[in-house]
Amino acid sequence: DSGVTQTPKHLITATGQRVTLRCSPRSGDLSVYWYQQSLDQGLQFLIQYYNGEERAKGNILERFSAQQFPDLHSELNLSSLELGDSALYFCASSVTSASNQPQHFGDGTRLSIL
Amino acid sequence: AQRVTQPEKLLSVFKGAPVELKCNYSYSGSPELFWYVQYSRQRLQLLLRHISRESIKGFTADLNKGETSFHLKKPFAQEEDSAMYYCALSSGSARQLTFGSGTQLTVLP
Numbered sequence: 001d002s003g004v005t006q007t008p009k010h011l012i013t014a015t016g017q018r019v020t021l022r023c024s025p026r027s028g029d030l031s032v033y034w035y036q037q038s039l040d041q042g043l044q045f046l047i048q049y050y051n052g053e054e055r056a057k058g059n060i061l062e063r064f065s066a067q068q069f070p071d072l073h074s075e076l077n078l079s080s081l082e083l084g085d086s087a088l089y090f091c092a093s094s095v096t097s098a099s100n101q102p103q104h105f106g107d108g109t110r111l112s113i114l
Numbered sequence: 115a116q117r118v119t120q121p122e123k124l125l126s127v128f129k130g131a132p133v134e135l136k137c138n139y140s141y142s143g144s145p146e147l148f149w150y151v152q153y154s155r156q157r158l159q160l161l162l163r164h165i166s167r168e169s170i171k172g173f174t175a176d177l178n179k180g181e182t183s184f185h186l187k188k189p190f191a192q193e194e195d196s197a198m199y200y201c202a203l204s205s206g207s208a209r210q211l212t213f214g215s216g217t218q219l220t221v222l223p
């Protein structure tokens with residue numbers, strides 16, 4: 001158990017819909033990262049938050065957004081869903097975003113778009 | 115821009131044989147490298163990081179800056195080592211991870 005909790009584990013929805021994925025980081029971790037794992041793109045960094053503030057953006061679509069709340073949990077919002085958004089979405093946390101801090105991953109949310 | 119290359123998509127070895135999973139990187143700064151393992155598309159688990167120079171589950175990895183490599187090695191493979199292995203580079207102000215495409219290791223009985 002990494003200590004990072006993601007809900008829900010599975011999500012099935014239709015094109016055009018909107019979903020929210022939730023992540024609770026390990027106790028004491030201030031930094032939260034979101035990654036997408038798909039068969040064609042592999043593992044890609046989406047976005048990072050540190051202590052409530054957005055710090056870095058990767059290959060995140062404009063239809064996607066995220067935030068980190070005062071209690072440090074984070075939510076990833078995906079809207080106007082397309083078939084290609086079907087993927088495994090991972091959240092990871094680390095103590096800070098300093099050098100050599102390992103990221104610990106949650107079990108992921110498997111999103112299926114029908 | 116940073117890049118991580120894992121040239122082998124699939125690797126099969128027999129139980130007890132040595133195994134080496136290759137990882138090469140491209141990065142202009144001082145690299146921070148990690149190996150993660152994923153069993154059956156579940157959670158990514160940290161296996162090794164180059165800074166700690168430790169051995170986990172019999173695996174070791176040495177950073178070779180001259181060859182820009184961080185190959186993962188184990189002298190005697192076990193069936194339970196069968197999994198997907200990802201090499202990752204930490205970079206940027208947020209230290210986000212750039213992953214290689216992964217190598218699926220199968221250890222045959």
